[in-house]
Amino acid sequence: MASSSQHTLMRYFETLRHLKPGQVYHRIWFRLARPKPDLRAAPSRRPAAAQWSAPARRHPSMTGATSFRFLSEPASLDEAGWDDPARDKLWRYNLHYFDDLNAADASARAHWHGALIHRWIAENPPGKGTGWEPYPVSLRIVNWIKWLLAGNVPPPGMVDSLAVQTRWLMGRLEYHLLGNHLFANAKALVFAGLWFDGRQADSWRQTGFSILAREFDEQILPDGGQFELSPMYHALAVEDVLDLVNITAVFADALEPRLAPSADHWRHCAPLMLRWLAALSHPDGKISFFNDAAFGIAPNNHELAAYAGRLGLVPSPASPGPVFLEDSGYARLELGEAVLIADLAAIGPDYLPGHAHADTLSFELSLFGQRVIVNSGTSVYGTGAERQRQRGTPAHSTVNIAGENSSDVWSGFRVGRRAKISRRHVEFLPERQTATASHDGYRHRPGRPVHTRTIALDGQRLTIEDTISAPGGNPAEAVFHLHPDVSVQQDSEAHGTLTLPGGKRVNWQAEGGRARIAPSSWHPEFKARHTSNCLVLPLRGGKSRLWLNWGGDTAKGSKFRP
Structure with a gap:
């Protein structure tokens, strides 16, 4: 067993080794630089060429x-x-x-x-x-304009x-952080560089466009997802891109020929980003909770789609149907009354995992339009114990070993050791949809165990199968967090019923260790806490299965055989 000092050194090594060299240099520069405000009068204003939407x-x-x-x-x-x-x-x-x-x-x-x-x-x-x-300067400049x-x-x-x-x-400029902070800096420079006129405004505009030329295709993946892999931060990125489309249309006559292709590219990518947002949202029209995510921070999906429509962009459909977002690593299974969103993804960009949770291979499920299985959500930032708990694996609907985290999330916004995904496969057939993947986030434990999860949705039944290689010395349990509006009943050690609002009933049956019901909590907004329950299923011999059935005799509460 490594000593505490060895563990700390290894944690710092795993955290820092992924940083880009420029981040280290710019962090030192940012701390030491002491710029003086330039209080000269403002440049003249540029006349608008089109109406602001x-x-x-x-x-x-x-x-x-x-x-x-x-x-x-x-x-x-x-x-x-x-x-x-x-x-x-x-x-x-x-x-x-x-x-x-x-x-x-x-x-x-x-x-x-x-x-x-x-x-x-x-x-x-x-x-x-x-x-x-x-960061607040950047957002305020945009909001004022x-x-x-x-x-x-x-x-x-x-x-x-x-x-x-x-x-x-x-x-x-936040080159030491990169990511959404630098993107927001660049957006503000584009806004100010277009709203103002003259040589200084030209410099602001060109700097903003230059940063976005480097950052846009890195931060917005080919499938439309924002690379931090948080539905909440993705929604904020959608708003950013729509704002950029808006401002460049208003001041289109100020765009030099070399800048116009960037504006066209943003306009082209916006519908793809809206499609990604729809795929990572539940039938209630709101985002799922993977990595840092909460309601009330970004504009809601309806507002973003309506904004796109005002800009002449084709908004995403309310539901994109089953889709595998391969570049991001998320899969949406949708069949009949069921919508399941599965995290088969990396935790995010290696050099910027600050908003990552240890939620690898977790999933969320809606049935009949109601959220049933959920992840914890996010109600706090900072470095306190509750922030650490909400980022941890046991707060998500996935498997943990000995209560540990699959990725070493620590100090509020840090990640050391990271789970790596392998053997990922998604298949959509007319009557059956499946997703499977493995990760090695517990490779530091005896036998270097690998967690593999297979999700199968067919007819009116969901099957979740989990296996852990090298189970000896690695006590594991699958945790399924239930939405607060879902009540759970256990009839035996391996069977029970979920009751949804409105009376719909879902039978559950388990195979593995002795299943139990435990208290949990859900955090859909900052400072919000809703008490709930979770179903905990130990892996016996490194294996477990959970079946959910909501068809046929389920409405009558009868048992079913998997």
């Missing part, structure tokens, strides 16, 4: 002229200020985003918005505090502040 709408976050509700937590700006250390950093970030400027019914709050912008400028001196970190493009009149100082913020961002 209304963007996707979030739920309002302003509950009064100086009061807000973010992440299910209310607060007053007059009491908390702009940088209250008692608030989580993500809450403070949201305060500085200004998402409410473009939320539902924003025009009715325009007088609040103008006053809030004026107050932000007066109370957040350039370069000071959370509001001047590059969207608000102005909607026809609102800028309050005194707003236009000059936009220029100061953009100049500041040019010196604080």
